Amino acid sequence: MTDFRQQALDYHALPVPGKISIELTKPAETVRDLALAYSPGVAEPVRAIAENPDDVYKYTAKGNLVAVISNGTAILGLGNLGPMASKPVMEGKALLFKRFAGLDSIDIEVTHRTTQDFINTVASIANTFGGINLEDIKAPECFEIEKALIERCDIPVFHDDQHGTAIVTSAGLLNALAIQGKSIEKAQIVCMGAGAAAIACMELLIQCGAQREHIYMLDSKGVIHTRRTDLNEYKMLFANNTDKRTLQEVITGADVFVGVSGPNLLSADDLRLMADKPIVFACSNPDPEIHPDIANSARDDLIMATGRSDYPNQVNNVLCFPFIFRGALDVRASAINDDMKLAAVHALKDLAREPVPESVLTAASVSALSFGKDYIIPKPMDPRLCGRVARAVAIAAVESGVARIDLPENYFVEGG
Numbered sequence: 001m002t003d004f005r006q007q008a009l010d011y012h013a014l015p016v017p018g019k020i021s022i023e024l025t026k027p028a029e030t031v032r033d034l035a036l037a038y039s040p041g042v043a044e045p046v047r048a049i050a051e052n053p054d055d056v057y058k059y060t061a062k063g064n065l066v067a068v069i070s071n072g073t074a075i076l077g078l079g080n081l082g083p084m085a086s087k088p089v090m091e092g093k094a095l096l097f098k099r100f101a102g103l104d105s106i107d108i109e110v111t112h113r114t115t116q117d118f119i120n121t122v123a124s125i126a127n128t129f130g131g132i133n134l135e136d137i138k139a140p141e142c143f144e145i146e147k148a149l150i151e152r153c154d155i156p157v158f159h160d161d162q163h164g165t166a167i168v169t170s171a172g173l174l175n176a177l178a179i180q181g182k183s184i185e186k187a188q189i190v191c192m193g194a195g196a197a198a199i200a201c202m203e204l205l206i207q208c209g210a211q212r213e214h215i216y217m218l219d220s221k222g223v224i225h226t227r228r229t230d231l232n233e234y235k236m237l238f239a240n241n242t243d244k245r246t247l248q249e250v251i252t253g254a255d256v257f258v259g260v261s262g263p264n265l266l267s268a269d270d271l272r273l274m275a276d277k278p279i280v281f282a283c284s285n286p287d288p289e290i291h292p293d294i295a296n297s298a299r300d301d302l303i304m305a306t307g308r309s310d311y312p313n314q315v316n317n318v319l320c321f322p323f324i325f326r327g328a329l330d331v332r333a334s335a336i337n338d339d340m341k342l343a344a345v346h347a348l349k350d351l352a353r354e355p356v357p358e359s360v361l362t363a364a365s366v367s368a369l370s371f372g373k374d375y376i377i378p379k380p381m382d383p384r385l386c387g388r389v390a391r392a393v394a395i396a397a398v399e400s401g402v403a404r405i406d407l408p409e410n411y412f413v414e415g416g
Ligand SMILES: NC(=O)C1=CN([C@@H]2O[C@H](COP(=O)(O)OP(=O)(O)OC[C@H]3O[C@@H](n4cnc5c(N)ncnc54)[C@H](OP(=O)(O)O)[C@@H]3O)[C@@H](O)[C@H]2O)C=CC1
Pocket: 073, 074, 075, 076, 077, 078, 136, 137, 138, 139, 160, 161, 162, 165, 192, 193, 194, 195, 196, 197, 198, 218, 219, 220, 221, 222, 259, 260, 261, 262, 265, 283, 284, 285, 286, 306, 307, 315, 316, 317, 318
């Protein structure tokens, strides 16, 4: 067993199994404490909530609580390994919610027979939480699930692999294009993968200015084109009227490669076919479509990003989901809409262009970081992230009419 593998297993097993626990926020030491916390005192908030349902936010943890819900059908890039195998990842998301945005979060892994069973299960428990973060649910079922739950729930329901990934990818790509001197409107984009992350990333890039006809998408059967008869309705939106059939044909002269598919699917030779000053986001986890060492030795005019923490330019939804929920919950948004997503894109993009605080350099073990080819997106441990992104998202929620309360006074006015 490798050292790193054993260290990862020990991290999860010791000193207690797993990565999260529940802590109390009120004293429970004396008879008086118990009389307030439980019987008879608990009857008072029960009566108050029965009379005024909004009081649930005043007297319970709902307003700071996010459920991370999966069925384990697309665990990172490891595939459909089932609900229990997804539990470490879901606990990991809960850890990140708490560590980066102070949100309490609990993982829920659902075993189900049909997609409708999954939807019914989640809809039935949704009101316990302030928001629902769907995670690692494969396409195309994820699209139907998210749509149905948004319709049935009046709290934010957000499929992180779709929109969290799309927001971070868009922010990073807008910056990378600016550094390479390219425009998003003209960029030729190859997207490897046609699932949850891929479809959402490309749709949001289009909202940011990319041209649909400049995008070539590939699934496990190759280029998605109009003569294919096996495409679902989501892939159909990206079917090109083209004779190109292979990765090599579509990547020749391309400016951008976005990989949200699986490991080692892009070779150094493929990368050499790209246009001058190419951009490669190899975002599959844990192993990217091309290893950064291989990519960087194939091209020296490249901007390279991966989903990993151990190389520069980590394009990973951890830069989004804690903060978008922080902003949404703090104004009790009923949904996370496109305005809020775009606000998050621009907050992330703009923060990367600012000087980097010392604490981030220390955490990243580097002596300097400045906007450029090895720093296109903020680092997850940047203490300004929560304030910047949450504030932008909360303002967008208020302005677009989905907030149920006003922006709290002085809400992250220092921007974190
Ligand atoms: N860095 C980040 O923040 C994130 C990274 N990801 C990564 O993106 C990947 C996909 O996740 P997600 O979209 O949720 O999963 P899905 O299961 O929804 O989609 C996977 C897609 O990858 C395609 N694919 C699989 N093998 C190949 C291949 N050999 N060539 C081309 N395409 C292939 C599948 O094709 P087909 O449709 O034919 O089955 C499918 O379209 C994972 O590796 C995940 O780790 C996801 C979210 C966030």
